[in-house]
Amino acid sequence: MNCAVDFSAAQLHEIYGANCFSDSEMRARLPKSVYKEVKEVQEGAKPLTLAVAEVVASAMKDWAIDKGATHYTHWFQPLTGSTAEKHDSFISPLPDGKVMMEFSGKELIKGEPDASSFPSGGLRATFEARGYTAWDTTSPAFVREDESGVTLCIPTAFVSYNGEALDKKVPLLRSMDALNAQALRVLKTLGVDAGKVTPTIGPEQEYFLIQRELYDKRSDLMLSGRTVFGTMPAKGQEMDDHYFGNIKEKAAAFMSELNYELWKLGISAKTQHNEVAPNQFELAPIFDSANVATDRNQLVMASMEKIAARHGMVALLHEKPFAGVNGSGKHNNWSMSTDTGLNLLEPGASPEDNANFLLFLVAVIKAVDVYADLLRATASNSGNDHRLGANEAPPAIISIFLGEQLESILESLSEGKPVQSATGETLEIGMTSLPDLPKDLTDRNRTSPFAFTGNKFEFRMVPSSASIAGPNTALNTAVAEILSDFADRLEKASDIKAEIAAIVKETYKAHKRVIFNGNGYSDEWVEEAEKRGLPNIKSTIEAIPVYEGSPSVELFGKHGVFSKEELESRVEIYLEKYSMQINVEAKIMVEMAEKQIYAAAARYGKALSETILKAKEAVASFNTGVYEKTMMKLSENVNGLMETVEELKALIAKAGDEEDVKKAASLFRNEVFAKMGEVREYGDALEEIIPKDEWPFPTYEDLLFRL
Numbered sequence: 001m002n003c004a005v006d007f008s009a010a011q012l013h014e015i016y017g018a019n020c021f022s023d024s025e026m027r028a029r030l031p032k033s034v035y036k037e038v039k040e041v042q043e044g045a046k047p048l049t050l051a052v053a054e055v056v057a058s059a060m061k062d063w064a065i066d067k068g069a070t071h072y073t074h075w076f077q078p079l080t081g082s083t084a085e086k087h088d089s090f091i092s093p094l095p096d097g098k099v100m101m102e103f104s105g106k107e108l109i110k111g112e113p114d115a116s117s118f119p120s121g122g123l124r125a126t127f128e129a130r131g132y133t134a135w136d137t138t139s140p141a142f143v144r145e146d147e148s149g150v151t152l153c154i155p156t157a158f159v160s161y162n163g164e165a166l167d168k169k170v171p172l173l174r175s176m177d178a179l180n181a182q183a184l185r186v187l188k189t190l191g192v193d194a195g196k197v198t199p200t201i202g203p204e205q206e207y208f209l210i211q212r213e214l215y216d217k218r219s220d221l222m223l224s225g226r227t228v229f230g231t232m233p234a235k236g237q238e239m240d241d242h243y244f245g246n247i248k249e250k251a252a253a254f255m256s257e258l259n260y261e262l263w264k265l266g267i268s269a270k271t272q273h274n275e276v277a278p279n280q281f282e283l284a285p286i287f288d289s290a291n292v293a294t295d296r297n298q299l300v301m302a303s304m305e306k307i308a309a310r311h312g313m314v315a316l317l318h319e320k321p322f323a324g325v326n327g328s329g330k331h332n333n334w335s336m337s338t339d340t341g342l343n344l345l346e347p348g349a350s351p352e353d354n355a356n357f358l359l360f361l362v363a364v365i366k367a368v369d370v371y372a373d374l375l376r377a378t379a380s381n382s383g384n385d386h387r388l389g390a391n392e393a394p395p396a397i398i399s400i401f402l403g404e405q406l407e408s409i410l411e412s413l414s415e416g417k418p419v420q421s422a423t424g425e426t427l428e429i430g431m432t433s434l435p436d437l438p439k440d441l442t443d444r445n446r447t448s449p450f451a452f453t454g455n456k457f458e459f460r461m462v463p464s465s466a467s468i469a470g471p472n473t474a475l476n477t478a479v480a481e482i483l484s485d486f487a488d489r490l491e492k493a494s495d496i497k498a499e500i501a502a503i504v505k506e507t508y509k510a511h512k513r514v515i516f517n518g519n520g521y522s523d524e525w526v527e528e529a530e531k532r533g534l535p536n537i538k539s540t541i542e543a544i545p546v547y548e549g550s551p552s553v554e555l556f557g558k559h560g561v562f563s564k565e566e567l568e569s570r571v572e573i574y575l576e577k578y579s580m581q582i583n584v585e586a587k588i589m590v591e592m593a594e595k596q597i598y599a600a601a602a603r604y605g606k607a608l609s610e611t612i613l614k615a616k617e618a619v620a621s622f623n624t625g626v627y628e629k630t631m632m633k634l635s636e637n638v639n640g641l642m643e644t645v646e647e648l649k650a651l652i653a654k655a656g657d658e659e660d661v662k663k664a665a666s667l668f669r670n671e672v673f674a675k676m677g678e679v680r681e682y683g684d685a686l687e688e689i690i691p692k693d694e695w696p697f698p699t700y701e702d703l704l705f706r707l
Contacts (some may be wrong), residue, residue, distance in 0.1 A: 012263065019067065020266035021060055021141040029059040031512060041340070042138045043196060044177075048370045053105030053135075060141055061090060061103035064152035072103060072152040074111035074133035077168045078118040079573050081467060083298050086113045087151060108154065109135050112269025115160055121575075123164045139295050142265050146306065155295050164566055169291065171561050175476035176290055179558035182480040183336060183344070183360075185487035189496060190356055194398055196337035201293035201474050202456075202524040206273050206275055206328035207301055208316040209251055214698040215314040219590045224581070225318035225381070225465070228589040228676065229597070229683045245274050250707050251281065252313045254426040258283070261303050265653040267296045276392075277325040278704040287333070288478065294469045299328075301465075313707070317465040319383030322700060323680075326392040326693040327383070328464035332471055336360065336479075346455040350564075355500050360411070362507040363486060364457060365400060367478035368450055369514040371555065372398035373535045373546045374478065377448075378471040379461035380543040380574075394449035394460045397529045397536045399516040401448035407515055413501075414509040417443035447520030472632075477561050484559075494648035541665045544574045577663040581615040581656070582668040586652050586676055589683075593645045597683055598694035601638045604690045605631065634689050641682035648675045 017024075027035050033321035034055045041045040064072065073085040086556045090101040115131025141153035158167035165171050176199060183197035215221050220228045247255065253381075254677055255272050262269045268286035275282050283304075288296060303443050304315040320327035336344040368375065379388070387393040402410070412418070451458045486503055493499035514530040518525060529536060537543045546552060547567045608631050615622045655667035687695055 012668075015260070016263045017266035019143045019145070019468055021063055022266055023140075025063060025195060026056075026059070029063060030055060030255065035562060036051055038137065044180075046700040047198045048106050048109065048137060050109070053109050054106075057103050057105045057108040060108065060152065060154075061101065064141075064143055064150075065090065065101055068145075068521040069151040069152045070252055072154065073285070074113070074135075074156040075296060076113075076133050076156045076158040077294075077469065078158055078469060079121070079168065079570070080119060080500050081465070081577070083302065084113070084118070086111070086155070087152075091151070104113040107238045111156065115158075115166060118158075118166060119573045120160070120164075120166055121566060121572035121576075123160060123166065123569045131158060131166060132161070133158050136173070136291060136295075138289065139292050140266065142299075158536050160252060164563070164569075165245075168467050168473075171566070172294060172469045172554075173477075174561040175473040175480070175559070178480040178561060179336070179476040179483075182483035183486060186359070186483050186490060187338070187356075189487065189493075190359075190489035190500075192338070192342070192356065194340055196339040197290060197336055197344070198339070199245060199472065200287045200335050200337050201290050201468060201472060202285060202287040202333040203293060203297045203462070204271075204282055204331040204333070205297065205304075206280065206282045206330065206464050207304055208277070208280050208321055208328065209254065209313050209707060210279060210316060210703050212309065212312050212314050214706070218697050218703075219592060220585070221314075221316070221321070224585045225589050226325070226585070227700075227703075228287045228320045229592060229680060229687065230323060230699075230700045230703075231684045231687050233699070233705070235705075245280075247272075250311065250313070251279075254308060254313060255281075255283075258303060258307050261307060262300065265296075265299060265303075267299060269300070275326070275328075277322070277327075279707055280326065280328065287335070289380065290472045294467060294472070297430055297468050319381070319463050319465060320386035320448070322704065323386075324700070325704065327387045329384075329387065329393055329460060330462040330464050330466070330468065332459040332468055333453070333456050334459060334472065334475055343455050345452075345457070355497065358410075358413075358504045359486065359500055360483075360505050361452075362511075363482040364479055365514065366507050366511045367475070368398060368400055369481045369511040370482070371478040371551070372514065372562070373549075374474050374544070374552055374555075375471065376461070376535065376537045377461060377543040377546040378474045380461075380537075381463050381466060381576050382540060382585075383465060384461070384463040385539050388461060394447060395520045395525070396450050396512070396538050396668065397526065397534055398461075399520065399529065399534065400514050401451035401517055402455075402515055403452065404517060406452065407517060410504075410508045412510070414505045414512070437601075443583050448516070449520070456516070459668055464575045473561065477555060479557050480559055481555055490628050538701040541575065541662075541669045544578070544665075545569055545662070547571050547574075572661050575661045579661070579665045582676075583652065583656060586648060586668075586672050589676055589679055590649055590652070591642055592697070593641055593679065593683060597641065597686055598638070600690055600694055600696045601634060601641075601686055604694055605634055605638070608634065613615065630689065634686070637682045637689065644675065644679045644682060648672070648679055651675050 030038065034052055037046060037052050038056060040047045043050070047495035071087040071089045074089045075083060075085050090103055091107050092100050092102040097369055099492060111133040113131055113133060113514060136155045136157055141152060141154045144153050153394045157169040157173065159170060160166050173269070175621060179199055180197045184194060187197070218227065221227065259269050269283055271284040272287050273282055274280070283300065285296065285300070287293070302385055317328065319329065326388055338344070345357065347357045373485065376396065388396040415563050418565050448463045449459070451460065459471055459475065490499055491505060492495060526536065529697040547598065553564050553567055555563065556567060608627060612624045612631065613626050614625045651671045655664055655672050658664040692699060
């Protein structure tokens with residue numbers, strides 16, 4: 001079992017990015033002319049030529065071989081939700097029986113994995129196997145070290161033979177192009193010099209750590225990622241002593257090695273701490289461009305699982321591994337930056353910056369209001385259904401937290417009322433500085449799904465196990481659409497300053513219904529949101545069909561992000577995945593009930609019966625009332641468990657036989673999942689009756705308080 005990695009600050013300087021084919025590595029290894037051309041390709045100014053790719057491939061191969069690599073892979077993100085790869089060796093045989101190490105520009109640019117077994121949602125027939133991976137030049141290649149050796153991993157996009165997106169990377173890159181195009185149109189009218197606008201992301205990752213030996217004794221955790229049975233111990237998270245508390249030595253050792261491995265990959269793991277629930281933790285990185293951040297978050301999750309195993313632990317990324325304590329999410333911090341270093345959501349200190357900031361701010365507000373149901377859909381999976389609206393995560397209702405001061409400023413501007421700055425000046429758009437906006441204006445609101453936090457928005461609904469590509473694809477495209485409308489107006493305006501003021505006032509006034517600074521957990525907010533006309537989409541099966549609705553089809557089609565067919569495929573894939581997950585959980589529940597809980601109850605019942613009989617034989621007047629009462633409770637719950645398990649089995653079969661993917665998902669949600677709740681009540685009641693040393697699998701006390 002590994003201990004914490006021992007390295008100094010000086011060593012950190014040496015190891016940081018050592019396993020990443022970074023910009024500095026390219027600059028050192030490529031001829032100046034080739035390096036310059038690669039940068040132009042990355043910026044979208046030039047297409048990639050085979051001649052340039054050949055030089056890059058040779059340099060990348062030499063670098064990887066220096067690191068010990070024998071194989072390379074096109075590393076991609078199919079619609080399974082995880083990553084995929086096919087390994088090829090650098091070895092090429094020679095006529096004299098020896099070998100040479102080769103890697104061509106063609107092999108760098110394009111790969112051809114079998115596409116027939118990946119989810120396509122009807123885009124491809126099973127027999128249509130051809131698919132292509134294409135090099136994402138803007139995401140650095142890296143080498144991965146594990147027990148299989150050292151492999152050069154090349155981040156790629158994955159498309160079908162006909163060019164349909166079969167992954168999460170292609171739509172994300174398209175959405176980044178859309179946002180860039182529309183933001184540059186707006187900036188040009190504002191007189192801001194910029195050649196490119198990039199959405200930047202900082203995804204905070206929550207997770208649990210548990211002992212491997214305990215995990216191996218729970219088939220529900222092993223096969224589904226969550227516990228389908230389990231009662232809370234006497235102590236849970238109510239004392240708040242775990243949050244930001246002293247990190248246990250074993251967890252700290254894991255974090256130390258995790259940081260070490262991530263830093264070698266050039267991933268800036270910045271912050272780590274205990275989260276609210278016992279044995280729950282969080283890691284936060286520094287911001288990257290959206291596609292790089294997406295790739296690196298996938299690497300973070302994979303690294304957590306790999307390194308936890310080295311320490312005799314398991315990293316759980318499921319949104320709700322344990323009932324009764326907080327689940328895990330992923331806080332998606334989103335902003336927009338120019339290639340000149342300007343954050344478009346930074347309030348700034350000058351009047352011009354204020355006007356630009358307010359323009360982009362209201363663009364986001366409008367995008368979130370207009371496409372709230374789409375954003376909700378991107379945060380949907382079976383695990384998140386346990387969290388959203390459950391007083392531990394943002395509610396299922398999309399709203400924006402701005403803080404009282406910023407809301408007050410926008411409210412006054414929209415009504416044409418004067419706003420006084422901290423120095424007593426009257427604030428007008430583009431005339432004077434906003435009052436103290438570069439500082440923290442307000443307290444944070446952890447109940448808000450979409451919170452402004454100074455110079456970025458934090459989308460707090462993203463599932464912990466999911467790729468951040470989907471939410472950011474939707475967010476990028478939605479904001480691009482609003483900026484497109486703004487650009488149309490500004491390009492025609494004779495007075496830009498007056499037009500900006502008009503856009504800010506009109507947009508805020510029309511979409512302020514989505515602003516809410518209060519307690520998102522309260523019943524009052526649910527009622528208020530309904531009055532405001534905000535959607536309250538409570539489950540995955542309600543959310544996912546939004547993808548194929550007319551507004552989504554029109555939005556994504558206009559900006560070239562998804563075709564109608566690609567959106568329809570996502571609906572089929574995501575609903576089918578939802579059904580499969582519930583199906584697995586339900587079958588595991590049946591198996592654990594029939595093969596483990598029944599047997600434990602029978603053993604305890606037999607022992608209890610024998611105790612009652614022996615007591616009566618020994619002393620006829622012995623009062624066995626307590627034993628008999630326990631026996632009655634045991635019998636009632638065993639019978640209840642047996643009956644509901646049989647009902648659950650019938651519902652599983654019924655849902656499994658349904659061929660229509662939407663109807664099947666509805667059956668799994670409304671019938672199978674609902675019945676699982678009944679089964680769990682009986683199973684958990686039996687856990688409270690049967691002695692702990694006779695219970696057939698580790699309890700919550702074991703899982704949450706032992707590490």
